[in-house]
Amino acid sequence: MRRLLLAAVTAGFALAGAAHAADYKIMAPAAPGGGWDQTARTMQSALQEEKISGSVQVQNVPGAGGTIGLAQFVNGARGKPDELIVGGYVMVGAILTNNSPVTLEQVTPIARLTGEFEAIVVPASSDIKDMAGLVEKLKADPGSVSWGGGSAGGTDHITAGLIAKAVGVDPTKVNYIAFSGGGEALAAILGGQVTVGISGYGEFAAQVEAGQLRVIGVSSDERIEGIDAPTFKEAGVDVSIQNWRMVAAAPGISDEQAAAITADIKKMAESAAWQKALKERGWADTYLDGEDFKTQLAADIAATSGILKEIGLVK
Numbered sequence: 001m002r003r004l005l006l007a008a009v010t011a012g013f014a015l016a017g018a019a020h021a022a023d024y025k026i027m028a029p030a031a032p033g034g035g036w037d038q039t040a041r042t043m044q045s046a047l048q049e050e051k052i053s054g055s056v057q058v059q060n061v062p063g064a065g066g067t068i069g070l071a072q073f074v075n076g077a078r079g080k081p082d083e084l085i086v087g088g089y090v091m092v093g094a095i096l097t098n099n100s101p102v103t104l105e106q107v108t109p110i111a112r113l114t115g116e117f118e119a120i121v122v123p124a125s126s127d128i129k130d131m132a133g134l135v136e137k138l139k140a141d142p143g144s145v146s147w148g149g150g151s152a153g154g155t156d157h158i159t160a161g162l163i164a165k166a167v168g169v170d171p172t173k174v175n176y177i178a179f180s181g182g183g184e185a186l187a188a189i190l191g192g193q194v195t196v197g198i199s200g201y202g203e204f205a206a207q208v209e210a211g212q213l214r215v216i217g218v219s220s221d222e223r224i225e226g227i228d229a230p231t232f233k234e235a236g237v238d239v240s241i242q243n244w245r246m247v248a249a250a251p252g253i254s255d256e257q258a259a260a261i262t263a264d265i266k267k268m269a270e271s272a273a274w275q276k277a278l279k280e281r282g283w284a285d286t287y288l289d290g291e292d293f294k295t296q297l298a299a300d301i302a303a304t305s306g307i308l309k310e311i312g313l314v315k
Contacts, residue, residue, distance in 0.1 A: 021051060021052065021053055021054045022053055022054075022081075022082060022260070022261075022264060023053060023054050023055040023056070023082055024047065024053050024055075024056045024057070024082055024083070024084055025056075025057045025058075025059060025082060025083050025084070026040045026043060026044060026056060026057070026058050026059070026084045026085070026086065026247075027040070027058075027059050027060075027061055027069055027072075027073050027083070027084070027085040027086070028040035028041075028058055028059070028060050028061075028069075028086055029060075029061050029062070029063075029066035029067075029068065029069025029070055029073070029085060029086070029087065029091070030060065030061075030062050030066060030069070030150075030151075030180060030181050030182075031060060031062040031180045031181025031182075031183060031184060032060055032181060032183060033181050033182040033183030033184075033186070033203075034150065034181045034182030034183070034185075034199075034203065035088075035090075035116070035150075035182065035199070035200050035202070035203060035243070035245060036066065036086045036087070036088070036090075036245065037058075037060060037181065037182070038182075038202070038203075038281065039086045039113065039114065039245050039247075040058045040086050041058055042274070042277045042281070043056070043086070043113075043247070043268065043274075044056040044057075044058050045273065045277070046268050046271055046273040046274040046277065047264070047268050049271075049273045050267070050268065050271040050272075050273050050274075052264050052267050052268055052271070053264065061073075062180040062181055063180055064094060064098050064100075064151065065090055065091060065093065065094020065095075065097070065098060065150070065151030065152060065153060065154055065178075066087055066090065066091040066094055066151065067091070067094050067095055067098050067100040067102065069085065070085065070087070070091065070095075070100070070102050070104075070107075071100070071101075071102040073085045073107070073250070074102050074106045074107060074251055075102075077250035077251075078250055078251050078252040079250065079251075079252040079253060080250050080253070081249065081250065081253045081254075081257040081258075081260070081261060083249070083250045084110070084247055084248065084249055084250075084261070085107065085247070085248050086113075086245060086246065086247050086248075087104065087245070087246055087247075087248060088155075088243065088244050088245035088246050089154070089155045089243045089244050089245075089300065089304070090150055090151055090153075090154030090155050090156075090243070091104065091154075092104065092300060092301050092304045093151075093153035093154045093155070093157065093158060093304055093308060093313075094151050094152070094153045094154055096153060096304065096305055096308055096313075096314050097152055097153030097308065097313050097314055098152075098153070104248070104297065104301070106251050107248040107249065107250065107251055108248055108249040108250060108251060108253055108258050109246065109248050109293055109294050109297055110246070110247050110248055110249050110258070110261055110262050110265055110289060110293075111246065111247055111262065111265050111266070111269070111287060111288060111289035111293055112244055112245070112246045112286055112287065112288040112289075112293050112296065112297075113244075113245050113246060113247060113265075113269065113286070113287060114244065114245045114278065114283040114284060114285065114286055115242045115243065115244045115245075115283070115284040115285075115286035116200035116201065116202060116242065116243045116244075116245075116282070116283050116284065117200070117201065117218050117219045117220040117224065117241075117242055117243070118155060118156065118159045118198060118199065118200065118201075118218065118219035118241060118242075118243060119198070119199065119200065119201040119204060119215050119217070119218050119219075119227070119229070120134070120196050120197070120198050120215070120216050120217045120218075121189065121196065121197045121198075121204050121207075121208065121213040121214060121215050121216070122134075122189075122195070122196050122197070122213065122214055122216060123189065123190060123192055123212070123213060123214075124211055124212055124213060124214055125192075126195075126214070128195070128196065128216065129214075129216070130216050130217075130230075130235065131216050131217045131230070131232065131235035131236070131237060132235065132236070133216075134196060134216060134217075135167050135235075135236075135237065137195070138163075138164060138167065138169055139167060139168070139169060142164065142169050142170065142173035142174060142175065143173060143175050144175075144195075145174075145175060145195045145196065146175045146176075146177055146193075146194040146195045146196075147160045147174065147175065147176045147177065147194065147195070147196055147197075147198055148177050148179060148185050148188045148189050148193070148194030148196070148197045148198070149176065149177075149178065149179070149185060149197065149198040149199055150178065150179065150182070150185065150199060151178050151179075151180065152176070152178040152313075153308060153313055153314075154178075155241065155243040156176075156198045156199055157174075157176050157178065157313065158241065158304075158307055158308065158311065158313075159198060159219060159239065159241050160174050160176055160198055161174055161176075161311030161312070161313065162239045162241065162307070162311065163232065163237055163239055164311075165310070165311060166232075166237050166238050166239050167237060170312075171310075171311035171312055172311070172312035177194055182199065182203045185197060185199065185203075186203065186204070186207065189213065190207065190212060190213070196216075197213070200243055200282075201215070201218065201224070201227060201282050202281045202282045202283060205281075205282060215227060215228070215229035216229060216235075217229055217230060217231065217232045217235055217237070218230075218231055218232070219231070219232055219239060219240055219241045219242065220240060220242070221233065221240045224282075226282070227282075242284075244286055244300075246293075246297070247265060249261050262289050262290070265289070266287070266289060269285070269287045
């Protein structure tokens with residue numbers, strides 16, 4: 001009888017643990033193929049693989065640097081602790097440049113997840129062989145150099161403007177072409193529809209390894225292991241910048257619900273599945289949560305506003 005009772009209690013705890021595993025819906029506010037989509041789907045895999053969550057669904061809502069998805073999330077997910085949204089530096093810029101009525105102050109910040117440096121690539125057949133060649137073209141005729149990247153006002157756009165400013169070119173003359181997803185941008189770069197591509201290295205890695213694209217520079221302060229390319233600074237362009245990505249929960253949830261979500265996300269971030277994915281994708285582990293993340297987010301928003309004004313994207 002005691003054995004049967006012990007077995008029943010053990011089974012009860014197991015069922016309670018399984019029932020406790022939250023189901024989540026994660027919004028990637030961009031088209032498939034880009035950094036936010038990759039982040040959401042990597043979260044989906046890790047949360048399920050590590051049995052932190054029983055079921056995770058990913059929804060793509062592209063447009064306007066994530067602000068369309070953000071507005072939909074804020075208006076539709078209020079009070080729902082099972083709904084999450086990924087975002088980051090790009091969204092901060094897009095909110096400012098699009099003068100969005102919905103901001104990150106209206107969601108519940110959970111954690112910064114990853115950091116990624118920017119890479120500039122050209123098709124293998126391009127006559128631009130290095131950063132010096134790009135700078136030469138840019139100085140001769142800024143409009144002749146088209147930059148294909150993510151949303152207007154995002155990290156890619158900011159980086160292009162900072163490069164122009166650093167080499168003495170009016171950043172407002174940068175011919176930047178924004179794409180709503182990494183897949184669209186990649187197709188344009190490979191098809192020669194833009195002069196250069198600019199984004200996180202992870203979005204180009206497969207094509208670089210296949211010899212279809214060539215990396216001419218990265219935005220880190222020091223060379224990155226595994227990437228055969230100089231930093232911008234090495235190439236004489238005094239610019240360094242790192243994109244970052246975050247996850248937030250819905251507005252209107254309780255402190256207890258936010259704490260439970262944070263615990264799940266922290267467990268995911270420390271898991272073997274997530275750490276393996278970081279290495280495979282070349283993402284830096286920049287995990288930060290709680291009040292420290294909220295403070296950092298506020299500082300990043302203020303700094304981004306200053307940069308966007310400096311390069312003429314926000315008045």
